[in-house]
Amino acid sequence: MSVRGIDHVGVTVPDVEAATDFLVRAFDAEVLYDTLRADEPPKEGPATTGRLGVPGTAREVRIRMLALPGGPGIELFAFDHVDQDDPAVPSDLGWQHLALYVDDLDATLERVVTAGATALGEPRPLPGPEAGDRNRFVYVRTPWGSTVELLTYPDPQPYEEQTSRRRWHP
Known part of the structure; x- marks a missing residue:
């Protein structure tokens, strides 16, 4: 086994656009790509529940990867139809x-x-x-x-x- 370092950190946020704006202004993060765009249907159901271990009602509605300068990525997630702590x-x-x-x-x-x-x-x-x-x-x-x-x-x-x-x- 050869661990080379942290690739990315996943963060669930209430608003992907607002979080992106903060990360860009605060840390010079750069948007790399959207894995799940706002205009695409949510990811939900048994596959999502099994893959992430989230409640059955949870729907992934946005996923975006950003890169920090000289550092790991930050992957933003947004969910709906689920109670959040x-x-x-x-x-x-x-x-x-x-x-x-x-x-x-x-x-x-x-x-x-x-x-x-x-x-x-x-x-x-x-x-x-x-x-x-x-x-x-x-x-x-x-x-x-x-x-x-x-x-x-x-x-x-x-x-x-x-x-x-x-x-x-x-």
């Missing part, structure tokens, strides 16, 4: 946030907030084994409620003294 927060079980490495944390945070996100505090120093003079992070909430971490660690980190293995980043 609020977006997960970090205390919920399961995948809880998307972390994006950035070169300029302050400029990126300003851009993301201007695009419609809400900052969950001010940028803070990375702690413990990730510490370094310029190593910082901040969490934001997207317009649809998902959590994104923005982080940068240009300085050496203390964990690097304990192992030759390095965490991957673009």
Whole structure:
């Protein structure tokens, strides 16, 4: 087996066009293609339920793939005819946030907030084994409620003294 990295992250959103607008303005994402366009019939029934493990009434109504500059894709999904929970927060079980490495944390945070996100505090120093003079992070909430971490660690980190293995980043 040879895992090479993250190909894409799937995100269910209430409005694919609004989410696309946010991701383009906030992160320079680029639309690659629509797997399921708005003018196509929804995907539903036993095949959809079996493939995704969603409730039997759920209908996929939009699927769009975007690419982040120098990073993985973000696949947007929209469903109807199904009750939906609020977006997960970090205390919920399961995948809880998307972390994006950035070169300029302050400029990126300003851009993301201007695009419609809400900052969950001010940028803070990375702690413990990730510490370094310029190593910082901040969490934001997207317009649809998902959590994104923005982080940068240009300085050496203390964990690097304990192992030759390095965490991957673009």
